[in-house]
Amino acid sequence: MDKFLIVGGRPLEGRVTASGAKNAALPAMAASLLTDQLVTLRNVPRVRDIITLRSLLDEMGVDSSITHEERGNRLEIHARKLLNPVAPYELVKQMRASVLVLGPLLARFGHARVSLPGGCAIGARPINLHLKGLERLGAAIKIEHGYIEARADSLKGAPFCFDTISVTGTENLMMAAALAEGETLLENAAREPEVEDLGNLLNEMGASIEGAGTDTIRVRGVARLHGADHTIIPDRIEVGTFLVAAALTRGHLILDEVEPNHLGAVIAKLSEAGVQVRERAPCQLEVESTETLYAADVTTHEYPGFATDMQAQYLALMTQAEGSSVITETIFENRFLHALELTRMGADITMDGRRAVVRGRTPLSGAKVQASDLRASASLVLAGLAAEGETLVDRVYHIDRGYERIEEKLTKIGARIRRISESN
Numbered sequence: 001m002d003k004f005l006i007v008g009g010r011p012l013e014g015r016v017t018a019s020g021a022k023n024a025a026l027p028a029m030a031a032s033l034l035t036d037q038l039v040t041l042r043n044v045p046r047v048r049d050i051i052t053l054r055s056l057l058d059e060m061g062v063d064s065s066i067t068h069e070e071r072g073n074r075l076e077i078h079a080r081k082l083l084n085p086v087a088p089y090e091l092v093k094q095m096r097a098s099v100l101v102l103g104p105l106l107a108r109f110g111h112a113r114v115s116l117p118g119g120c121a122i123g124a125r126p127i128n129l130h131l132k133g134l135e136r137l138g139a140a141i142k143i144e145h146g147y148i149e150a151r152a153d154s155l156k157g158a159p160f161c162f163d164t165i166s167v168t169g170t171e172n173l174m175m176a177a178a179l180a181e182g183e184t185l186l187e188n189a190a191r192e193p194e195v196e197d198l199g200n201l202l203n204e205m206g207a208s209i210e211g212a213g214t215d216t217i218r219v220r221g222v223a224r225l226h227g228a229d230h231t232i233i234p235d236r237i238e239v240g241t242f243l244v245a246a247a248l249t250r251g252h253l254i255l256d257e258v259e260p261n262h263l264g265a266v267i268a269k270l271s272e273a274g275v276q277v278r279e280r281a282p283c284q285l286e287v288e289s290t291e292t293l294y295a296a297d298v299t300t301h302e303y304p305g306f307a308t309d310m311q312a313q314y315l316a317l318m319t320q321a322e323g324s325s326v327i328t329e330t331i332f333e334n335r336f337l338h339a340l341e342l343t344r345m346g347a348d349i350t351m352d353g354r355r356a357v358v359r360g361r362t363p364l365s366g367a368k369v370q371a372s373d374l375r376a377s378a379s380l381v382l383a384g385l386a387a388e389g390e391t392l393v394d395r396v397y398h399i400d401r402g403y404e405r406i407e408e409k410l411t412k413i414g415a416r417i418r419r420i421s422e423s424n
Contacts, residue, residue, distance in 0.1 A: 002400075004393040004407060006384035007416040008366060012251035014413035018239050018258045019045040019404040020072050020232035024194040026097045027171040028201050028232060029053050032077035033062070033104035034175060035205060037227030039079075043072035044232055045404040048397065050075075052095045059091070060084050060101075071257065072232070082109055089115035089146060095401070099127055100168055102150060103176035106139055111151045116143065129162055129169040136160045137173070137180055157182030157221050165190050165302045170217070171198050177219035178207040186217040192303040193262045197233045204228040236262040237309045238403060239285070241378050243267075244313040245410070247275040247289040248320060248386045253413060255285045265306040269314065272296040273321060295323035295360060300331050312338045312379035318358040319347040320386060327356040338376035341369040345383055345391070366391040371398045378403065385415055392420075 020043035032039040061083030067074045085105045092098040092115040105112035139152040157180045170190040177184035199212025205228045208220040246253040267277045273296045276288045300308040308331035318325045339349045344367045348359040366389035371377030377399035384391030
């Protein structure tokens with residue numbers, strides 16, 4: 001099991017180019033199942049979650065290839081035919097987003113067998129809304145032996161209102177409705193940029209979708225979709241992580257190939273904490289920390305609010321801010337596992353249900369810590385960069401799920417970090 005060895009205390013200086021968003025690339029890969037023509041995706045990050053979904057598509061009989069380009073990676077997917085419309089537990093348990101194949105399989109092939117995702121380290125994320133929505137479109141669904149069995153001779157467009165906002169639920173129903181007969185109206189839909197990006201791809205494939213990226217999405221079904229060549233949007237969470245890294249290490253970074261409009265809540269909160277973030281060009285941000293950081297409360301919300309995927313990194317930042325801050329997590333009920341590890345490094349954090357009270361500014365010192373999920377691992381790496389001495393972060397396979405070559409990117413901007421493999 002790989003680990004990161006970090007020697008902290010050095011400001012980060014230089015330039016970082018954002019990778020493509022894995023949370024946009026994953027539904028785009030699933031959308032390739034909707035056509036028998038070639039779908040080309042550019043700026044795809046080479047991270048573990050992409051590899052997992054590609055393995056799932058390969059197992060179904062889908063042809064795919066990946067090529068490194070100057071900006072990101074080009075992934076070509078050609079679902080000419082399908083040998084096996086099954087998403088097995090062995091792959092779904094590695095990544096819950098595998099459930100995104102359910103809607104496309106049902107829409108194009110009329111049946112799908114997808115494993116239930118099972119538990120998750122950061123709390124329950126039920127897929128009942130996916131199933132209710134697909135049933136509203138005319139699918140017959142039953143759950144047997146841990147698998148979702150879905151069938152439909154043809155899907156029919158219908159109105160559907162989400163009880164609670166679901167990003168993957170919105171994406172699954174958008175893809176299913178794209179090939180349904182008639183019009184589907186999705187209300188209380190997720191507004192994330194990744195949902196908008198999927199809508200853009202589907203329209204490039206010949207779909208008729210309006211409102212993707214708003215809370216009301218109108219999908220007029222078409223008989224068939226064709227291939228497309230699509231560039232994935234920048235990863236706003238990776239960019240936010242590097243913004244915090246610069247602030248936490250008292251550094252100065254230029255971030256290229258970014259989309260500042262996707263980072264409004266994060267930039268506003270960092271500015272409140274005393275971090276200087278400037279838009280230098282349409283796709284470029286500059287971040288510079290000041291000597292003093294100030295405590296600022298934050299509450300996570302669905303987009304365009306402060307992203308839950310930035311909560312762990314922001315909490316690490318607040319350990320070095322003057323005063324006390326309250327971090328409130330509203331999306332997941334068990335997403336403060338990193339707080340216990342940060343206290344091992346000297347942080348003063350008190351837990352109260354879905355609230356964490358952080359008292360700064362406490363010196364951080366290197367320690368052996370263990371990652372519990374993707375964003376928790378990022379917060380521990382950031383803390384290690386700011387801490388005195390050596391930090392050993394275990395279970396970094398979590399961070400490999402969503403950050404492309406993060407140790408290489410950090411090394412290029414002055415971090416002292418290296419990967420220790422089991423074979424070393």
